[in-house]
Amino acid sequence: MEHFGLFLSLTLLFLSPILSLTDVPELSREPARPLAFVPHDRSKSEPQQVHVSLAGKDHMRVTYITDDKKVESVVEYGKQPGKYNGKTVGESTSYRYFFYNSGKIHHVKIGPLQPNTTYYYRCGGNGPEFSFKTPPSTYPVEFAIVGDLGQTGWTEATLSQIKSQDYDVFLLPGDLSYADTHQPLWDSFGRLVEPLASQRPWMVTQGNHEVEFFPIIEHTTFKSYNARWRMPYTESLSESNLYYSFDVAGVHTVMLGSYTDFDSDSDQYQWLQADLAKVDRKTTPWVVVLLHAPWYNTNDAHEGEGESMRKAMESLLFSARVDVVFSGHVHAYERFTRVYDNKADPCGPIYITIGDGGNREGLALSFKKPPSPLSVYRESSFGHGRLKVIDGKRAHWSWHRNNDSNTLLADELWLDSLSTSSSCWPSNGSTDEL
Numbered sequence: 001m002e003h004f005g006l007f008l009s010l011t012l013l014f015l016s017p018i019l020s021l022t023d024v025p026e027l028s029r030e031p032a033r034p035l036a037f038v039p040h041d042r043s044k045s046e047p048q049q050v051h052v053s054l055a056g057k058d059h060m061r062v063t064y065i066t067d068d069k070k071v072e073s074v075v076e077y078g079k080q081p082g083k084y085n086g087k088t089v090g091e092s093t094s095y096r097y098f099f100y101n102s103g104k105i106h107h108v109k110i111g112p113l114q115p116n117t118t119y120y121y122r123c124g125g126n127g128p129e130f131s132f133k134t135p136p137s138t139y140p141v142e143f144a145i146v147g148d149l150g151q152t153g154w155t156e157a158t159l160s161q162i163k164s165q166d167y168d169v170f171l172l173p174g175d176l177s178y179a180d181t182h183q184p185l186w187d188s189f190g191r192l193v194e195p196l197a198s199q200r201p202w203m204v205t206q207g208n209h210e211v212e213f214f215p216i217i218e219h220t221t222f223k224s225y226n227a228r229w230r231m232p233y234t235e236s237l238s239e240s241n242l243y244y245s246f247d248v249a250g251v252h253t254v255m256l257g258s259y260t261d262f263d264s265d266s267d268q269y270q271w272l273q274a275d276l277a278k279v280d281r282k283t284t285p286w287v288v289v290l291l292h293a294p295w296y297n298t299n300d301a302h303e304g305e306g307e308s309m310r311k312a313m314e315s316l317l318f319s320a321r322v323d324v325v326f327s328g329h330v331h332a333y334e335r336f337t338r339v340y341d342n343k344a345d346p347c348g349p350i351y352i353t354i355g356d357g358g359n360r361e362g363l364a365l366s367f368k369k370p371p372s373p374l375s376v377y378r379e380s381s382f383g384h385g386r387l388k389v390i391d392g393k394r395a396h397w398s399w400h401r402n403n404d405s406n407t408l409l410a411d412e413l414w415l416d417s418l419s420t421s422s423s424c425w426p427s428n429g430s431t432d433e434l
């Protein structure tokens with residue numbers, strides 16, 4: 001299968017110049033870069049594609065893949081290198097996609113773990129040691145955020161810039177590998193992100209590139225995504241890996257699914273309503289939502305694709321006083337003011353499109369003219385964002401444009417949590433502060 005993958009990779013590599021970009025006036029926006037295929041260079045029994053994710057209070061899920069099905073689903077861990085006081089046995093899965101057979105995909109949930117602490121761990125009973133740091137339980141906490149990552153030379157640039165400055169949790173609003181049914185590219189993506197994703201929790205939601213429906217051949221949607229990127233949905237009382245939530249320090253993060261039902265009678269809608277109702281803004285003053293297809297977008301690309309979901313769910317987010325909504329899908333950066341129902345509203349979320357990770361399709365270069373007054377900043381460049389939450393009231397958002405070896409701060413904003421705004425909570429009494 002790896003040869004088949006290589007063949008496809010080369011095909012994509014030759015296709016990529018066709019996707020080259022023109023029509024770039026003021027900034028040096030560079031064309032799409034070729035696929036960065038990461039070959040399999042470990043033994044069949046050695047864990048690979050290691051990544052970690054948050055799995056409910058004080059727990060992390062360690063995911064790894066082995067070709068050898070005899071390797072156990074076991075993670076040993078401890079606070080000192082080579083000294084493992086903890087040992088947990090987990091579960092495993094695998095899947096078939098047409099002629100492709102996946103390796104053994106192991107998921108091991110470990111804990112309880114202490115916050116803001118480095119743990120050293122080993123997967124499958126042998127193999128190399130990895131380490132991760134758990135997020136802090138108090139402020140400050142920093143999220144690195146980027147969608148539409150893919151696996152090209154630009155993805156490598158984005159990842160190296162994310163890695164160059166520490167962060168606590170990685171958030172990805174959909175479109176991971178761009179495998180697009182070519183399953184070996186999922187394995188390559190797992191190897192590409194392992195250096196980062198084995199060290200900090202990577203929390204993802206799905207995009208259109210995760211659906212992988214194939215007429216006649218494969219009717220189960222999200223087959224590879226759900227098998228490989230298991231997220232804490234049971235931990236957040238969701239019935240589906242396609243939507244879930246989690247808390248880090250004082251931030252409640254909700255991951256929604258743009259490509260599963262969202263109407264008011266859907267499971268996702270009912271779950272979201274119940275999840276938001278449980279949020280106590282005194283313990284989690286911040287509420288952040290991620291989804292793939294943007295509800296607000298002034299790029300010509302994907303115009304209107306998030307509209308039916310917006311119509312179905314926007315009032316839920318507005319009533320809950322969600323602080324920020326991040327989306328991907330459009331391969332550009334765009335930041336809106338606080339919005340509700342297409343109008344500026346001081347109690348609505350800030351909408352940010354951050355689909356600029358560096359995938360093979362290149363940038364979405366054409367924005368509507370004249371610009372909407374709701375859209376504050378828009379630019380077609382690859383890059384990533386950072387949300388640094390200082391305390392229960394203040395957070396700093398920054399967008400870093402990729403510029404080869406440098407990372408440039410291109411847009412930034414200080415935001416106040418809506419939980420501190422008495423005018424947005426008229427029925428909560430007249431207390432100004434929490």
Ligand SMILES: *[C@@H]1O[C@H](CO)[C@@H](O)[C@H](O)[C@H]1NC(C)=O
Pocket residue numbers: 116136137138139140
């Ligand atoms: C996390 O640990 C680091 C290093 O030990 C420390 O400097 C930092 O203040 C801690 N952060 C929090 C939020 O406790």
Ligand SMILES: *[C@@H]1O[C@H](CO)[C@@H](O)[C@H](O)[C@H]1NC(C)=O
Pocket residue numbers: 027028403406408
């Ligand atoms: C990118 O970096 C180069 C070299 O460091 C610099 O000359 C150029 O102005 C930068 N480009 C942008 C768009 O800032």
Ligand SMILES: *[C@@H]1O[C@H](CO)[C@@H](O)[C@H](O)[C@H]1NC(C)=O
Pocket residue numbers: 277279280281282418419420425428
């Ligand atoms: C306002 O009251 C609602 C309902 O009791 C509660 O869910 C919410 O957290 C409160 N908001 C703040 C900022 O305390």
Ligand SMILES: [Fe+2]
Pocket residue numbers: 148175207208209292328329330
């Ligand atoms: Fe997309």
